[in-house]
Amino acid sequence: MFFCKNSFFFTYKKSFFYICISVNLSNFITFLAQIGFHHCVFFQKTLKFLPDMQLTNRAKQVSNTQMTFAEKIYLPAIVTGLGITIKHFFKKKVTIQYPEQQRPMSPVFRGLHVLKRDEEGRERCTACGLCALACPAEAITMVAAERKPSEEHLYREEKYAAVYEINMLRCIFCGLCEEACPKEAIFLQNDVIAPAFHSRDEVIYGKDKLVEPLKK
């Protein structure tokens, strides 16, 4: 009988039918058991005696009272909200029209660097390299040069920085270069900030941008 084509097909179909019935039946029994468990009186009573599990103490008991007529039409709430808005019209404005208006900087603000000149207009920097050594961001590079006799009116010391560059992308404005300088040559200004830039070349500040302009 098993080798007969029709019988084999019949046996296969019958097995499949029984498997489906038994799977569905077991699912149905599980479903009924779950409903019974959730709705049984014992389960509900046990839940009532369990302590309230709260992750924070900010839980609020939501009132389930009916809304009053005033609450239903929302008008008092709208009027209260408008009142708060109108009250702010007459208060002192905290915003300013930047960049036309600017707030005063804090006296301890650390802004853009400046390489200072002495009273005679000579560059103070002697290219000792201490600022570069102190810089945690390795933002300072320089090339030292010997002062010529004809340049005494330009540079205060016998050695000067022929090239002095600060990479403003690296700089974190910590002020350590200012503290390390023995010649009081480099300072971070408290009223000038580094301007915005559009290319990487613009953020390498050389002597043309760093050295203090000559006083007239």
Ligand code: SF4
């Ligand atoms: S302010 Fe700080 S990070 Fe910037 S150049 Fe000076 S030492 Fe380096």
Ligand code: SF4
């Ligand atoms: S800025 Fe000051 S610390 Fe830096 S190289 Fe010049 S003299 Fe030295």
